Every structure is written in structure tokens, then in C-alpha cells.
Amino acid sequence: MRVGLSWEIRGEAPAGPLWTGVIDAIREADALGFESAWVAETQGSAAACTQPAVFLTYAARVTRSIHLRALGRSVKGEIPVRLAEEVTLLDLFSHGRGGVAYASGRSQSIAPSAVHEVIEFARAAWMTNEIRYRGDHVRFPEHTPDSAPRGPSYIPWEGEYVPQWEWGAARSTADFLALTPKPMSIHVPTYVSIDDDETLEWAARNGVSPYAGVDLTTAEACERLARYRRIADSVGRHGFEVDAVIERNVALDGASDAHTFGGSTHDIACAIREAAAATRASHFVWRHRPGTPGDLGRFANEVQVKLQA
Secondary structure, three states: OEEEEEEOOOOOOOHHHHHHHHHHHHHHHHHHOOOEEEEEOOOOOOOOOOOHHHHHHHHHHOOOOOEEEEEEEOOOOOOHHHHHHHHHHHHHHOOOOEEEEEOOHHHHOOOHHHHHHHHHHHHHHHHOOOEEEEOOOOEEOOOOOOOOOOEEEEOOOOOOOOOHHHOOHHHOOOOOEOOOOOOOOOOOOEEEEOOOHHHHHHHHHHOOEEEEOOOOOHHHHHHHHHHHHHHHHHOOOOHHHOOOEEEEEEEEOOOOEOOEEEEOHHHHHHHHHHHHHHHOOOEEEEEOOOOOOOHHHHHHHHHHHHHHO
């Protein structure tokens, strides 16, 4: 089972020391063999991380193998092309280690379909050349007509390729455009929070990896991931197509609660394995908070080895 760490950076303390502390922890996690590091988008405080993909692009330069994921990325008020481009930048600077997990529409007070269209557009734009997209919330290019097919469509072959710079004034606006540069992989890891029912079903039917965050209770997270898997199975989607994630707090030698796996390191390993067996989750993410010195090393040496044995 893959094991990662996540951070939600916020507070009124100066951003510099907090951000540096997270970067240091990501470097330590990389050295200890953790699979992934997730940094959530936050707003409204002095230390908030409003652009997690940019934050992680820096982390890419000081790490070697850990996968880097922008978490809880909102789409409200954003330009879909810019969202796809920022993830591409992270992917390129990390040499294929980048990825993104989008916040649900419910958490952003927008229609779930707005999130779905951004994900569908980005996935199509990353993997092909010229494209256009028509949806209720996303239109690329902006002049795409209402007569265009819904969703992504692709440029037809007209018998000869004429470069755009040779079109002349009579044909100055492209109907299909390419997102450039391209990421290293045509399948950039993409996740979405499944805390609303519409998104859960859409993600299960369309092969988008589910993220069950720490704000859900463990019972809720397991129920929603299990429901995702049942829907995906019913439409013929295979478990190996996605990376199903469950995120929890961890209390080493502490108490468990509705959002926390606590107890001895053996107890915590058993709780993670139990959740994975119930949900077929492939990735456990520890919502990390400042703790005692050496807690990452202890988790890696006493918990992670039992999850990967």
C-alpha cells in the first residue's frame, strides 16, 4: 500500500517559517521512502498556501522520488486552461511526479458539474494535440459554437496540414487549439474529493481517482470509497485504473477518534489495513501536523513496513 503525507498550511504566523518547515518535512519524507506529499490549497490567513502546485514545484527541485500532489484545488473563479498549465509545470519540473486533487463542487458552493468539466477538459488537453471543448462551464476556445459536440472534440483531417502561421487573414482564428507544453505523461494523476454524491458517481463511472479526506469520519470515508468501488465495478471499470486514497489523522501512542487512527504502531497499521480491505483503497495519506521529533522516521520504520510487506 502506498503511504503519503498531507499538509493544510494556514494560520497568522509568518508564512516563511511555516512553509520552510513543510518543505523540510517533505525532504525528510522523501529520504524515508514515503510515496507522496500533498499540500492543500488554503485561503484567508497570513500563511495560507493559495497555489499549492507552485509551492510543490519548488519542492520538486529539492526532492528526488516522492510524488507531489496539489490537494483540494478549487476551480471557482479560475480559468481551466491556467489550471491545466500549472499542473503541467509541476509535472515537468518534478520529472513526472506531479498530480492534482480537486475539491468537490459542494465545498466550493458551485455545481459539481463545473468540477467535472474542468477535470475532463484537462485530461483531454494533456493527452492530445489540437482540441476543443464545449460544456456548460468550460468552453475552449471561447468562440467554440453551440453546434460543437459536447465535451472534447478533435480536429478533422482535411487532406493537408497547413501551419497556423500560413493561414493568412482569411482564417486567423483557430477552432481547435493545443495546450502546450505537454506534461511528461499523458495520464497526469488526477483525483477528486468524493464528499458529494454526484461527484462520487461521476468519478466512479469515468475512472477518476477518489479522495476521501480527513474531514469525513472514518466510517463515512470507508462507506463512500466502498460505494465508489461498487459503482465502478457495475460499469466495468477496473480497480487498477485508479488510485483510491483515504486520508486520516494519526496519533502515535495516542487515542483514536472518528477522524484519527491512534494507538501503538501495530494498532495503526492494522487500522489502515482494515480500511483498505473494506474499500480497496490503494493509498493511505497521513494528515500531518507538527509532532514529536522523529515521528516521521518512527512511522516509516514501524508502520509503513507493515503496510508494504
